Amino acid sequence: MLRVEKLESRYGRIPALKGISLRVEAGELVALVGANGAGKSTLLRALSGVQPVSGGSVAFCGENVTAATPEARVRLGIVQVPEGRQVFGPLSVEDNLRLGAYRRGRAQIEASLAYVYGLFPDLVERRAQPAGNLSGGQQQMLAMGRALMARPRLLLLDEPSMGLAPRLVAGIFACITKLRGDDTAIFLVDQNARAALAIADRGYVLETGSIVLAGTGAELLADQAVRSAYLGL
Amino acid sequence: MSGELAQFLLSGLTVGSIYALVALGFAIIYNASHVINFAQGEFVMIGGMATVSLLGAGLPLALAAALAVALAALIGLALARFAVQPARGASVVTLIIITIGAAILLRGLAALVWDKRIHALPAFSGDAPIAVAGATLAPQSLWVIGVTALIVCALWAFFNRTLNGKAILAVSHNRLAAQLMGISVRRVLLVSFALSAALGALAGILVAPITFTSWDVGVMLGLKGFAAAILGGMGSGPGAVLGGLVLGLLESLGAGYLSSAYKDAIAFIVMLAVLMLMPGGLLGARAAERV
Numbered sequence: 001m002l003r004v005e006k007l008e009s010r011y012g013r014i015p016a017l018k019g020i021s022l023r024v025e026a027g028e029l030v031a032l033v034g035a036n037g038a039g040k041s042t043l044l045r046a047l048s049g050v051q052p053v054s055g056g057s058v059a060f061c062g063e064n065v066t067a068a069t070p071e072a073r074v075r076l077g078i079v080q081v082p083e084g085r086q087v088f089g090p091l092s093v094e095d096n097l098r099l100g101a102y103r104r105g106r107a108q109i110e111a112s113l114a115y116v117y118g119l120f121p122d123l124v125e126r127r128a129q130p131a132g133n134l135s136g137g138q139q140q141m142l143a144m145g146r147a148l149m150a151r152p153r154l155l156l157l158d159e160p161s162m163g164l165a166p167r168l169v170a171g172i173f174a175c176i177t178k179l180r181g182d183d184t185a186i187f188l189v190d191q192n193a194r195a196a197l198a199i200a201d202r203g204y205v206l207e208t209g210s211i212v213l214a215g216t217g218a219e220l221l222a223d224q225a226v227r228s229a230y231l232g233l
Numbered sequence: 234m235s236g237e238l239a240q241f242l243l244s245g246l247t248v249g250s251i252y253a254l255v256a257l258g259f260a261i262i263y264n265a266s267h268v269i270n271f272a273q274g275e276f277v278m279i280g281g282m283a284t285v286s287l288l289g290a291g292l293p294l295a296l297a298a299a300l301a302v303a304l305a306a307l308i309g310l311a312l313a314r315f316a317v318q319p320a321r322g323a324s325v326v327t328l329i330i331i332t333i334g335a336a337i338l339l340r341g342l343a344a345l346v347w348d349k350r351i352h353a354l355p356a357f358s359g360d361a362p363i364a365v366a367g368a369t370l371a372p373q374s375l376w377v378i379g380v381t382a383l384i385v386c387a388l389w390a391f392f393n394r395t396l397n398g399k400a401i402l403a404v405s406h407n408r409l410a411a412q413l414m415g416i417s418v419r420r421v422l423l424v425s426f427a428l429s430a431a432l433g434a435l436a437g438i439l440v441a442p443i444t445f446t447s448w449d450v451g452v453m454l455g456l457k458g459f460a461a462a463i464l465g466g467m468g469s470g471p472g473a474v475l476g477g478l479v480l481g482l483l484e485s486l487g488a489g490y491l492s493s494a495y496k497d498a499i500a501f502i503v504m505l506a507v508l509m510l511m512p513g514g515l516l517g518a519r520a521a522e523r524v
Contacts, residue, residue: 048412048413049412050409050412050413069417070412070413070415071412071415071416071417073415074413074414074415075415079413079414079415080413082409082410082413086407086409086410086413087407087410088402088403088406088407088410088411089406089407090402090406091399091402091403091406095399098396098399099396099399099400099403099411099414099416100414102396102400102414102415102416103414103415106396146414147413147414150414150415
């Protein structure tokens with residue numbers, strides 16, 4: 001479904017991604033783990049088309065999208081929940097959700113709204129409140145709901161558990177496992193490597209802009225290098 | 234209420250409505266791009282001057298006005314497309330300087346294409362004054378206030394009731410997230426410039442029968458609109474309207490009770506005072522977001 005070949009990106013003269021190759025198949029949950037500054041967010045931004053790439057290619061469902069605009073990628077089904085939630089604070093919860101479906105027909109919005117409210121019942125009673133008034137956990141739900149409104153075929157999740165209380169983190173990861181489906185693949189980036197790999201089919205380890213290790217979630221969890229570097233074991 | 238006071242209030246509301254329209258133009262572009270478009274006043278000039286020349290060519294007033302607004306919108310689009318967008322990624326200061334350059338260019342072109350004389354448009358529905366509370370009101374003032382009120386309502390509905398309007402707000406609140414939702418930041422920028430240009434032109438047409446128009450009328454009206462936008466709080470739509478009306482009233486009352494020599498100074502004193510004492514303006518953003 002997603003094929004990334006030798007992708008490169010740089011901030012000025014400093015390379016941030018040094019030839020990343022990876023793939024995500026339909027319905028898969030793939031985790032990307034790595035330290036701060038390894039290039040995880042940069043990779044996701046490049047996949048969404050908001051970070052310029054300097055080499056390599058990205059193909060989605062057989063289509064080359066390396067040079068596609070962010071909005072074209074959303075239309076194709078690549079949708080990202082950005083790091084730090086990034087909800088539209090002054091707009092209402094429901095407006096945030098509706099904007100998630102900006103690229104879709106009006107007719108389908110109501111059904112998607114019902115689906116998202118079903119998934120995150122907390123949002124229903126706050127639908128008229130400004131999104132900025134929600135708690136961190138609720139904002140994360142809103143950000144995920146907003147992305148789901150776009151009907152993603154590939155959902156990119158950037159640090160969904162960042163800054164949340166441990167009790168909420170478990171809830172968010174439980175929710176992520178629920179989201180993966182027959183036609184929705186998930187590419188998950190999280191600092192919480194243990195939780196991310198535990199729910200992932202496969203995983204990649206990113207170090208200073210390069211993939212250094214790949215395998216199934218269980219393999220990586222058992223890997224000695226991963227355990228010492230990212231799991232603190 | 235004394236007739237004198239009523240007179241000052243009415244003329245303050247009239248000129249304040251014009252400032253409000255210009256200030257709304259500033260706010261819309263500021264929201265979409267954080268650029269303060271110093272060519273905003275030139276759209277006011279283009280509206281008035283184009284209407285004058287189309288009217289001179291024999292077109293009926295309504296058609297001339299509509300074409301003038303459309304022309305201004307096109308020029309606004311061109312400004313965004315060929316001057317602002319190619320420089321995207323440059324600092325906001327650079328973009329602002331680009332708009333200053335565009336303003337000088339547009340002013341020069343206007344002096345070339347048209348002329349450097351002062352023109353007047355005929356009042357839309359006669360000059361017979363209407364008596365209101367011991368004061369007299371020109372019918373044109375009713376046009377100015379009425380059309381401004383309609384525009385404000387229409388803009389409110391656009392930004393609060395339509396997904397496209399909310400998409401523009403979304404870009405102003407969080408550009409990255411808006412892009413990730415599939416909102417085209419490019420298109421929002423183009424739409425904002427066209428919309429602001431049309432608003433400015435409309436203001437220029439409405440006010441031309443009262444204050445006349447000429448190739449350089451945009452300098453002062455643009456700065457007054459800017460002062461109004463600052464007073465209301467840069468980027469706030471309701472603030473732009475409130476700032477425009479308050480500024481118009483202050484000017485009119487100041488000119489009436491102090492001296493008309495200070496009329497133009499009032500706007501700039503207000504602007505300085507706001508920037509020093511309450512930089513957020515009357516209704517400016519009060520940032521309070523949980524993280």
